[in-house]
Amino acid sequence: DIQMTQSPSSLSASVGDRVTITCRASQSSNTYLNWYQQKPGRAPKLLIYAASTLESGVPSRFSGSGSTTDFTLTISSLQPEDSATYFCQQTYSIPWTFGQGTKVEIK
Amino acid sequence: EVQLVESGGGLVQPGGSLRLSCAASGFTFDDYAMHWVRQAPGKGLEWVSGISWNSGSIGYADSVKGRFTIARDNAKSSLFLQMKSLRAEDTAIYYCARHGSWSFNYWGQGTLVTVSS
Numbered sequence: 055d056i057q058m059t060q061s062p063s064s065l066s067a068s069v070g071d072r073v074t075i076t077c078r079a080s081q082s083s084n085t086y087l088n089w090y091q092q093k094p095g096r097a098p099k100l101l102i103y104a105a106s107t108l109e110s111g112v113p114s115r116f117s118g119s120g121s122t123t124d125f126t127l128t129i130s131s132l133q134p135e136d137s138a139t140y141f142c143q144q145t146y147s148i149p150w151t152f153g154q155g156t157k158v159e160i161k
Numbered sequence: 162e163v164q165l166v167e168s169g170g171g172l173v174q175p176g177g178s179l180r181l182s183c184a185a186s187g188f189t190f191d192d193y194a195m196h197w198v199r200q201a202p203g204k205g206l207e208w209v210s211g212i213s214w215n216s217g218s219i220g221y222a223d224s225v226k227g228r229f230t231i232a233r234d235n236a237k238s239s240l241f242l243q244m245k246s247l248r249a250e251d252t253a254i255y256y257c258a259r260h261g262s263w264s265f266n267y268w269g270q271g272t273l274v275t276v277s278s
Contacts, residue, residue: 088264
């Protein structure tokens with residue numbers, strides 16, 4: 055199984071800050087890497103697929119990059135509504151595994 | 162508008178069984194693979210099972226293999242998860258999700274399964 059490790063586990067940042075979350079795969083997942091946002095009591099929401107493609111309707115302050123084993127989710131200018139937990143997921147090989155999540159809080 | 166609505170969750174004793182359903186609308190159901198993903202209270206996401214559009218390809222997480230069975234009824238735009246021999250560690254919110262662009266691009270609101278005596 056491909057293990058996905060996110061860092062940090064949590065962070066606190068101010069509105070307008072640039073925020074970066076990393077996701078490392080235990081073996082190559084090519085660019086089959088997705089990012090989801092989950093707010094408390096809600097289902098996850100797809101933000102980015104194929105490592106860097108923004109899902110329709112997602113604000114352009116979100117971006118993704120990386121390939122093979124190292125991936126990054128960047129929020130260019132943090133907004134209050136971005137307070138949530140973010141998960142990466144590889145869909146390169148079954149079982150399709152998720153990272154443990156990164157909780158983003160607003161200072 | 163794509164909608165996925167799960168049902169069938171509840172409280173069940175260890176060793177018991179439960180059948181979850183997911184009613185899909187707003188898209189051509191038999192064009193898409195579908196998945197079940199679960200989230201234990203306060204924990205992360207775990208892919209449970211997936212099924213191709215025509216049920217020809219099915220996969221399970223090791224943690225549920227042999228105990229859970231995924232199925233779909235394209236005529237009724239419905240996805241199912243039959244769960245047996247339930248354990249306390251199966252306690253979670255169960256989401257159904259639609260496959261798209263090598264990701265899960267639509268999710269239901271989830272149904273809570275609690276395994277406890």
